[in-house]
Amino acid sequence: MYHTKTLAELSSMLAAGKVSSVELTQSFIDRIKQHDSDLNSFITVTEEQALAQAKLADEKIQSGTAGPLTGIPFAHKDIFCTQDVKTSCGSKMLDNFIAPYNATVVEKMADAGMVMLGKTNMDEFAMGSSNETSYYGPVRNPWNTNAVPGGSSGGSAASVAARLTPAATGTDTGGSIRQPASLCGITGLKPTYGRVSRYGMIAFASSLDQGGPMAQTAEDCALLLNAMAGFDRRDSTSLELDVPDYTADLSKAIKGLKIGLPKEYFGEGLDAGVAEVVNQAIQQYKAMGAEIIDISLPNTHLAVPVYYVVAPAECSSNLSRFDGVRFGYRCEAPRDLEDLYKRSRGEGFGTEVKRRIMVGTYALSAGYYDAYYLKAQQLRRMISEDFSKAFEQVDVIMGPSSPGTAFNIGEKTNDPVSMYLSDIYTIAVNLAGLPGISVPAGFSNNMPVGLQIIANSFDESRLLNIAHQYQLATDWHKQIPKAFA
Ligand code: GLN
DSSP: OGGGSOHHHHHHHHHTTSSOHHHHHHHHHHHHHHHHHHHOOEEEEOHHHHHHHHHHHHHHHHTTOOOTTTTOEEEEETTBOBTTBBOOTTOGGGTTOBOSSOOHHHHHHHHTTOEEEEEEOOSGGGOOSSSOSOTTOOOOBTTBTTBOOOSSSHHHHHHHHTTSSSEEEEEOSSSTTHHHHHHHTOEEEEOOTTSBOOTTBOOSSTTTOOEEEEESSHHHHHHHHHHHBSOOTTSTTOOOOOOOOTTTTTTOOOTTOEEEEEGGGSSTTOOHHHHHHHHHHHHHHHHTTOEEEEEOOTTGGGHHHHHHHHHHHHHHHHGGGOSSSSSSOOOSSOSSHHHHHHHHHHHHSOHHHHHHHHHHHHHHSTTTTIIIIIHHHHHHHHHHHHHHHHHHHOSEEEEESSSSSOOBTTSSTTOHHHHHGGGTTTHHHHHTTOOEEEEEEEEETTEEEEEEEEESTTOHHHHHHHHHHHHHHOOGGGOOOGGGO
């Protein structure tokens, strides 16, 4: 029965001695063993280490030195480097990679006393919107196992939705926390760029990547962000700002909140069922005393094309380190150095990763740099300015997280453009570096729909507050897929 509880509830139960961390950890390990063959949400399960960490957590709880997260089981997306445990990034390239150090986020969550159950499946190098590009096979959506869970943090989203773990970490470069959270019916927060350290988080597109929490509720995300956030001198883009207590403002009333609805987020391409659910959620906020204001983000249509220049350009540079010499996969019996590079990269990377590297190197090549990369940077600035203008008028922006509900496995694999459009409402937020959250808001054709809320930089407390107030008034976040109830 522990699996139906939120992280906040489990935290109180642990503190009151109603359950031990060892019992809790064992119960989630048992659920993973029982159910994950249907989902494929984990790449690695670290049963022994988890039970050892749980034992230590129980000692801390008994000696009165525990924090709110001590003894809580959770899972890391397999993009975060974990010492002694494989970090694959969903790729054959890193199938044999054991990091010699922990990512800052991994260290911080361990310092908070959390218990890592394992590493979750993901799109290869976080490139994807469906979790079908993983070397370890697709992840399945617990609401319908023929459907995708979204991506790239699809393993994290599916495992939380099926209650195989109370929470998980994710990363979001163009939507990879919010889109899978939406498609799986859980809460996922992408923090402001620079809020959570990227040290030890395998780089995809460094100016966009950001780690964040995925859980059942906004309150749980607040507790997790308290542990994850903070300055890190090992990440040069990490910001030297104090970490507030993200739970402090959760109970603030919504009355007087100014919500902007961008007309571009409700136009062509948005599924009618999704639109209806999102509109109902907005009515709920209105009933709670919010003011709804129509706004425009006129450069929205440029976000996907700009992203597909900037992200591949950065990834082509970041992924050049995987050369068969320094890390990971090396081909058999290379003839010479050139053959070693070519075959190691050719055999180690999957199709989508190769596509991105080719687009990226092309966009950065001497003859095309100005036409593509430079132009994309200029447009990125314009997209960012759209948001700055909007925030002069409104406190937050609301809309759908994704244009549709979860699609079927295989449905979009041969149509990259249609796949790329799954992130049409999330990508601009990364380009502008802003925080965004996806909150379960209902169902369309029996599949979950997420409401996206976007705030100004470093306004995570407000996002979490607004999401929490909605979750006090609704119970969409409490729904559990039948097969995993
Ligand atoms: N789906 C987008 C992509 O494929 C975003 C991925 C992400 O946020 N990591 O690049």
